[in-house]
């Protein structure tokens with residue numbers, strides 16, 4: 001298996017965790033390169049469900065090296081909770097490593113995420129309030145604290161105090177809220193640093209050596225194309241680069257090492273948080289898909305907004321990430337709907353466009369253009385091969401391939417790692 005990137009090609013929660021878990025079974029190294037615990041990746045194996053936020057979804061295989069790359073923002077408390085959760089379930093985490101350059105999410109980032117959202121009022125982004133944006137802000141502003149500084153106790157005590165004093169100016173003077181007290185946090189976080197220190201290393205070296213030795217490497221995307229800070233529906237985006245190019249910077253590898261980019265999509269579309277969503281359904285079909293597909297956030301529990309498959313956005317993901325194939329999950333959720341709609345383009349000022357607009361003002365004037373296809377009946381969640389899919393489901397997949405200009409390599413028919421059809 002060559003070096004593969006697996007990434008979200010819609011607005012997140014496409015079932016990346018499941019696809020990564022499946023491919024991780026044939027991989028030596030699994031690497032997260034961006035985002036933080038805003039991600040929620042579900043893996044179902046042997047009847048057990050694992051919700052992972054920071055630890056790569058390869059962790060269920062004891063031999064697989066799991067790396068948290070330099071581009072990830074790490075909440076030490078959440079990481080330790082996840083380590084403890086996995087250990088309690090009998091999962092060995094001794095092959096986990098965290099890059100020394102990764103930035104650390106601290107209590108003031110979480111406080112500021114909540115305060116800035118509150119200040120935005122009805123214009124809020126709908127963030128996960130996990131401190132992701134404020135932590136990346138500090139990184140860009142060059143005041144952030146990285147893992148290697150976090151585990152240097154004397155240095156961390158000093159830097160935490162300096163940063164907290166500065167953040168408290170904002171908290172008190174801009175947001176009129178009570179400051180955070182250094183004494184309330186410092187010993188707790190020094191304790192987290194001591195526990196995490198054995199995991200901290202230079203992951204770029206481990207990765208380089210693994211690739212040179214011919215090991216199979218899988219890059220685990222978090223979030224998705226439309227949440228990319230440059231290419232997504234700005235400002236309703238996250239603060240990192242979930243597109244395939246983000247892997248290079250966030251894991252410290254060159255683009256020449258990547259052989260395949262697999263985009264993960266759902267057979268329909270969902271989104272959590274605010275922002276435009278052209279194919280959103282507000283009727284009982286939307287409710288039906290939400291309930292049947294269990295569309296409630298893995299991280300925040302929020303109901304996900306649901307809508308028909310939008311080929312314009314997936315084609316955009318194909319173009320901006322150089323996708324070599326896509327995995328289409330949750331085709332089982334669309335069974336027994338009678339007819340299925342698929343958005344093939346947008347009507348804008350009387351013209352049909354199929355390239356996703358760069359501006360939300362243009363997007364607001366776009367109307368989805370639908371093709372209606374006959375649906376399929378029955379439970380398909382236990383079939384064993386692509387050939388066994390009902391013909392109408394195969395026709396739907398073929399139309400997705402045509403409209404998105406990419407081949408479908410996998411089709412998901414249920415949450416378990418066994419419920420995938422190779423195409």
Ligand code: GDP
Pocket residue numbers: 008012013014015016017018039040041042043044293294298328329330331332333411412413414415419
């Ligand atoms: P991720 O963030 O992309 O990893 O996706 P999430 O884990 O947040 O959300 C995907 C949800 O769909 C999870 O509950 C998965 O267990 C579930 N899932 C994944 N693939 C399939 C599928 O093919 N069919 C069904 N019914 N559920 C799936």
Ligand code: IMO
Pocket residue numbers: 008011012013014038039040041125126127128129130131132133221222223224227236237238239272273274298
């Ligand atoms: P996975 O990896 C879906 C969304 C939030 C919000 C916006 C900004 O599970 O697919 P942030 O907290 O990142 O500043 O929030 O991004 N968001 C996600 N939506 N899946 C995710 O991750 C997401 N991570 C962030 O809902 O709209």
Ligand code: MG
Pocket residue numbers: 012013014039040041042298
């Ligand atoms: Mg998710």
